[in-house]
Amino acid sequence: MKIKDLVIGCLFLFISCLFFIATFSFPTPPVQAAGPAFWPQIMSITLGVFALVLISKSIYELKKEKKASIIKIKKNSKKRDTVTEGIKRPVMGMMATGLFISLLHYFGFIIGIVTYFIIITIILNPKYSWKRLTLTIIQASILIITIYFLFGEFLNINLPTGIVFN
Amino acid sequence: MDFGMALLTVLRPLNLFFITIGVLGGIVVGAIPGLTATLAISLLIPFTFGMDPVPALIMLIGIYCGGIYGGSITAILIHTPGTPGAAATVLDGYPLAQQGKAGKALGIAVIASFIGGTISAVIMIFLSPIISSWALKFSSAEYFSLALFGLTVIFSISEKSILKGTISGMFGLLLSTVGLDYIVPYARFTFGIDSLIIGFPILPAIIGLFAVTEVLRLFEKPDETIEVPKIRLKGVIPTWDETKKLIPIYLKSSLIGTFIGALPGTGANIASFISYGEARRCSKTPENFGTGMIEGVAASEAANNAVTGGALIPMLTLGIPGDAVTAVLLGALTIQGLQPGPLLFREHMDVINPLFSGLIVANIIMLLAGLFGAMLFARIASLKRRLLIPLVAIFSLLGAFAAEGSFAHMLIAFGFGIVGYFLNRNGFPLAPIALSLILGPIAETSFRTALIRSQGSISIFFTRPISLVFIALSILSVLIVLIRRNVKIFKKKKNN
Structure with missing residues (x-):
């Protein structure tokens, strides 16, 4: 499950970067405090930050899982088969x-x-x-x-x- | 159109036909474990496109009422709540059925649902115009704060993981920026795809998130069937002594349900458990709760159906959906060319009044259907999943297509369905995405308009009293969720 969270976290990080970079080409009207890029930039940065939190949480928990016994790993691999x-x-x-x-x-x-x-x-x-x-x-x-x-x-x-x- | 005229409009044969179909369909869907009123409404919305607003909306209201009540049938008969709102009904409903009193439990459940639904409808009728006339004073700053408050619902509906719920919500907010900018005419994030210029349309997105995702989930366990015991129901109508005992519970639970329903991010399951707890607290024999007490069934069912009227108040008056069902209903109003919010009460009373009276009529139809056909609904609910899967898939995709005759919409629904399935499978709730898609454009437009008015100063959000109140409420609701969660974790650790 943690690996899946890691993958999904990376995907969301990628999406947030993609959207953030795309905003660079947006026009910036001089009279407006917030142009068309303002809101998506805030949203993509926030999504990116939360995705990073998910990634670090998954890595931390994966490291903790590594310490578990071989028997547990075997059990997990069985579980993974059922998931697939x-x-x-x-x-x-x-x-x-x-x-x-x-x-x-x-x-x-x-x-x-x-x-x-x-x-x-x-x-x-x-x-x-x-x-x-x-x-x-x-x-x-x-x-x-x-x-x-x-x-x-x-x-x-x-x-x-x-x-x-x- | 006054209320009497509106009632007569609802009682026209064709309107009565549509509302009856809605209620009966809602009860069947609600009785099927795993399927909810949200799914039923999102499936039917596109087909109401060609209908007049009144029959279309009262039919959907009928599904909403029936769907919430339907969950109690399987909760009582087979110990499986059809909807999350009926989870508290299981506690005493199923023991009653085991004692041979299934008829009594089903009878009390439908009477309580009727009383709860009707009381909440009456409260809604009296409160909505007051709130909407107050909301007419709102400027863009207040609308932003209100949308922000609506978005804090994300925290409370992210049952298992607040982090995953927040990510879902932020993802929805980001998707809501796709398409033409509302203030400067500039197409954002279309990536060369012409059909994305108008952004992600709400309806196909909702159909994808709730209906297509459900179809893919049903594929996981297609052999699951519901076994309904063959019994003859006796004593469906409670005796006078029982009724006298239950009246205070009906009334108190209805008020609790209406109040909780009006709070964003709560819903029928929270209302029914709080009401059940309150009935137990006030009982002379609290220790008997959970062993087959009719008071338990009455409290839970009156509260969960009272949520319907309560939840419609913020949706209709402020345009802020409090949960997934009202988010979908908001989409239904939009498809009919009606914009939920204070102006709806000024410009479209010809639709609002029939909608109000429709809710009361729907509750009466639900009462009759529940008293005379509960077992029949339970039998229909045991429909094989092998047949259910293609039916839901076909209706959802044709529904996405039907509104505008667009294959792009069908593909959007399919895309949202696939994304929704994988996210849901990994513990990411989908309701935050739907809420963000609806509230995102309101929040962005009002935020930027307010900044233009204040010449770039964010103080506008803090110097206007109503805006400040909503911002304070937003912070408070996030804090409450975080504190509640931490207390839960602390208690769990302490018990271990």
Whole structure:
């Protein structure tokens, strides 16, 4: 956990530096006490300071952890495996969601929703059967009809139709 | 539009339909552990874009009410609070269910929620115009101090780590500077991306932070299911003797809940625990609390639903959201072209009055739904996560797209979702980011405008009495959080 804090602390430090450096190119109106760069500079410096505190806290606690026994390290490595295992599905979910957005953009919400439903079913249940797949397609179709009539027709909401079909 | 007319507007069939849908939907979402009213509202806001302001807002208010109450159903039946606000309800609600009195516990929970919600709505109706007319005197200096006070909420909602909460808040404040400067027309931090000229729009950012993040979290444990026992509810309506005993608790807890709800950074969980503690302190048999006392359920539920009216007061009158739900509701008002703050009460009473009466009607619908359908809601809440994941994902992304028909907004929601997921996974709270995105532009613009007015002197913030009071309150609220935290650490060390 401390290593993760260290990494995130470094990321925030990087972001704060990036924003701070970017403010150098901002114009400075002569009559104003605080120009467009003033507020972001204060915010980026404050974020940078807190990121540094997080980094030093993580380094200090990592050093303390080093003193722990080998058995403890072994236990921790086991824990780390579980952590990596837990993130597998969310990362796959992120990829599927990214694909869903592309499908919505190019092919519209009908193809997008059906494909997304099928991919999610496979991610969540790798031992899927044809019966389950058929059920998924039926569920997706019901959802598409509901979305079309409820949001598209009743509430006049824009639904993505896809650039291919436009 | 006077209050009577507003009530008639809310009672029109279509408005009644939307508010009922909101309440019922809110109860179901609230009953599902892990899903909150914040998520439900952020999912539905974009779909209210094409609606008139009154039905749109009363539906969202309905979700808010239903969502807070819904958490008590699973708290009583399966020992798992659906929302953090129902955590204190578990203490006596679940033992009552185990004694075969689940019906009684559910009945008292919904009656208490109704009384708490209605009393807080009445207080809100009377207090809001007074506060808003006072706030009309605010200049940029007062607005900056007020925004600063609102930002101190970050400290109190950073449950586990103040450092991580502060970093989240500062990150949100930095992101709020992206886009065109409000005073000098200059595009900041766009890094060559045209769609960033208008900055990060609030709505997709909120959808990403609360809904997309939740979808990714659900992916971690998709097999978790809620097992609701099959029981027949008996004695849902309390007897007259029980009611007489509970009336003082209902009233006191409602007042506690309303007061705590109006304080930025508190919320339903704090209100319910304080109220529960107070009921226990005043009881003749405090030792029986935790073993199935109806007073415990009544105190907790009246207080957590009373938070709804209380929390709406600063949001509507000053434009300062006190927590994540009101931050999202503020986004809902903005999308309808309404700017929360004192001017709202001068220019849009045609929306404000129906909103007030809508809150009372929502509480009545919640009472009826809770008395007659608690078990049904519990059954619906046991919906499989495998189906819930694609549903929430599709609704959230289509929602981000719907408001302006923009794929850039969908990508922003997705981006915020990924960032939110990784930050949340590592203990960084997300509500500070949302609050900072909303309050950041108010704070910056009013700070710089005040400096222009004072020709660069910061004394303007300390010489104006109201501004000085808000600055003092900001310092005080930070100090209280730090002292409370240090006392907790000290006690922990002492116990070890």
